[in-house]
Amino acid sequence: MATITDVAQAAGVSISTVSYALSGKRSIAASTRQRIMRAIDELEYEPNAGARMLAGARTNILALSAPLGPDGHLPTHMRFVTSVVEAARAHDYDVLLLATDDEVSGIRRAASRSLIDGVVVMGVATTDERVPLIRRLGLPSAFIGIPPGVDDMSCIDLDFDRAGRDAVAMLAEAGHTSIGVIGHPHSYVDRDTNFIRRFTHGFDDECRARGVRTATQWPEIGRTGGQQAYDLLREQLPDMTALVFHCNEPIVEGALRRISELGLSIPGDLSVLAACASYAADELETPLSAIPLPLDEMCHSAVENALALVDALGDPQVTLIAPTFLDRGSIAAPRPTVHQA
Template sequence: MPTSRDVAKLAGVSQSTVSYVLSGKRPISEETRRRVEGAIAELTFQPNAGARALASQRTQVIGLVAPFGVTSDHSGLLPFIETIARRVREHDHDLLLVTNDEGAQGLVRVAGRRIVDALVVMEVEARDERIPVAAGLDVPVILIGVPDDPAGLPCVDLDFEAGGAMAVAELAESGCRTVAVLGYSAAEIDRGINYVTRFHEGVEREAARRGLPLTTLSPVELDRASIDAALDEVLSAEDEDGELPGLVLPHTEGVAGVLRALADRGLVPGEHLNVVAMSTDAAAEEFTTPLTNVSLEPRDVSRRAVDTLFRLLDPDRSAADGDVPGVELVHPRLTRRASTPARPASGAALPHTA
């Protein structure tokens, strides 16, 4: 197995220079760095993680606290976790998964044992018991989500208020004269997830600005009976011309169930009523009628969170770049698809729904 001494010999440098290239602790000329990296690649040298940790007092590991409870939408987590893992590896670190069910004690355990250099905490609640504990740890912590009191911790999240406003604006622009929101589940509301409140504030603000009558049904569970009951109420609200309200679907995990219930009623998004969903682009495109969506931008949120975390781990870089933002909101992006035609589908014959 090749050693750092072998790398130094092949590159024509000292062993300490190889160490400096690996650790980044001292500036190395670009020409020397290329020679060392070329030797590493040629010898397929793998630095000893334990030795590097002792030398740098770093573990080269980032902890990710992610929700894996029974109510979690695991498919929605994957783009976040994949991007975080890839970005962490680009910084020559590994990722350690810590599940939410460990609560604040999980943070204390991994930080207290010095098995991570920093922590990313996902799905933050409005009044999250982990925040005061996280703020007192001696490792950097960044939150994906915005609690009521971040306690000085940096936060990165989607701008859900802007997303709610964009969904209503799209329905208005596509000709809808009323709007209905099939809200989040009771589990999300009861947990006090901050994005729920921010999303509804954006919806209400934009509907009021445009003078659009708004109906919000909340909570709406994921089971078929709950979805049917919500749709029964929404679809009974035809205006005097027989037009149905535009639908906003914020609960990503519930979109497929709503579309199945609409199909069973003979209703096609974009033909009989307009629909906008909060979802990833991949999910929006997979339905029979591709949905107009406000993207959750999971990869952008994750990239920004990891990049901010490594600024915290490198005080010199942080000082050069300026202060780390307290709360950074990623602006959402709306993509129009078949569920919101550019012009209202007036005159489309509505199927019998009685």
């Protein structure tokens, strides 16, 4: 493999000139730069990563701490992972994947070994040991999700509170006064809670403000959970005319199936909104209007925030992304109530 010395020789310059030509940190005559670039191409030179780390105190590697246990929703996690990798690559960064019981210790190890420049943290739990660890290490970082009470580190997330309010507002303005919610599996609620709690807070608060009746089901994982949750919800809220999903697609699919089994039409009999949807809500059995989870935006911003900290540009910041709405026609005014004799 060619080294910088080979390039310097081939171009008839010193190695420091090559280095400066590459980094742009000092001005180089255009003609010299050209010769150097030609030599680089011919020799297929790539700088040695180890040498660069040693000398430059820069690794061009970002860790991704991802709890990818069997209890999360794999497809969603996967989308986050690939999106982070993509964002990192856009800045010539590579991603070291820390997972399976190494999301925490791996951060310490990689940082102590100066293997990484920073870390992107996903799957943030309510009390997350990675928060104090990273703070103590002084490692540039970005959290995807907002650990409660943290304001001295970069975090990015959808504004779930706002999303909850918007969901209510949208349905209430269409005329609904009784809205059911199917939330995440309760196993997530016990663990992750933070974003779920924020959504619920905004949602419930807005219901109260508008005098909307509501009830929430936290189902079991999977499609069956979705079906059961819908049935229970109907018992709890017999006059329900609108349904909000704040969960992953298997549960949505289960509930939609149950709805269609019951012969109910969307939005004729029931208005449905997919809130904070990490999946493609237009590819469901019935396409759903949605407040999408801006997954790519979150991941890209997280990477950029982390790298800004690496470059010591700016300070850590907490970013809440404003929710948006994608209309797919699954929301309408409720049917006029038929007063029974």
